[in-house]
Amino acid sequence: MSGPAKRGAASRSNYPPLPRPDPGDALDPAQVREFVAIVHDAATRALAGADRPGLLQLAIYGADGSMFPRRFAIGDVEGMAAEAIRQARARNNVYIEPRTVDPTKVRGGERGKTPATRAVFAFVIDADTDNAKGLAAPLPIAPSLEVASSGENRHLWVFLDKAMAGPEAQALGATIRARVGTDTATGNQTQPFRVAGTPNYPTPAKVYERGRSPEPCPTPILKVTGGVYSAEELRRAPGPGEARSAVHGLLGGRDRHRGRREPMGRVPPQQPRHYQGAARPGEPRPGRVAIGSIPEGRQPRGARRDDPG
Known part of the structure; x- marks a missing residue:
């Protein structure tokens, strides 16, 4: 998987820590800000009108395997982006979760398990x-x-066009995971995923076992379609092989990896609706909800955690 490694994987602690060089060009602050803005806008839309929407959460992983979270109000794009950039410059891996958490159910250096979920606003496929x-x-x-x-x-x-409660999202996430055939990170509401634009510092296991370079790897945004789906649309989506691939840009949208716009081709049955909240360079982010800032405090001492990839 591309996110933080899961507990119990073989050989996780069998290798000494690797030195982490300066991130250099693997850190792209502009990409970080754009990604964070897109995620906040998605949460804003999915949680519109919610009385207690919860907090968005970064997960920071150090070279020594320590983990600590940072929590932000929906709409605090600048605060979250600045923290993500700061942690990346400190040679940490930076992730974000596709859910909000209940601030009364998470404490200190813990991210919180499924009961701490306030709402799920997205599913992520770990491909x-x-x-x-x-x-x-x-x-x-x-x-x-x-x-x-x-x-x-x-x-x-x-x-999602409308956020889901934790138990309902857990069931749908399992369906998505079984449908696409990936590992347990896919559709998992408590799994953190890479903040685009931050460097990926590989774990020793991935360097020695998968042949990854120990140098930090860039993590750019490749494509933004701005599509949103209802839970029912995801449940009714055709199974594998029943629709053309969307992974490599067959449905249009700006494919930044290739530097050109892909042809549209045939649209599969579940073509997404598009929303207006996704930020673009030079454009304002409409409809953001500012519900206050999180007071600054001491960085909690992170308990030993599985080192991210």
């Missing part, structure tokens, strides 16, 4: 190509946002 747990078949829908997590590996975000 790796360097292990045996990549996509088993082309996606039947067009992702809302595509991020290069490392090399040819991808994080494919699917935004």
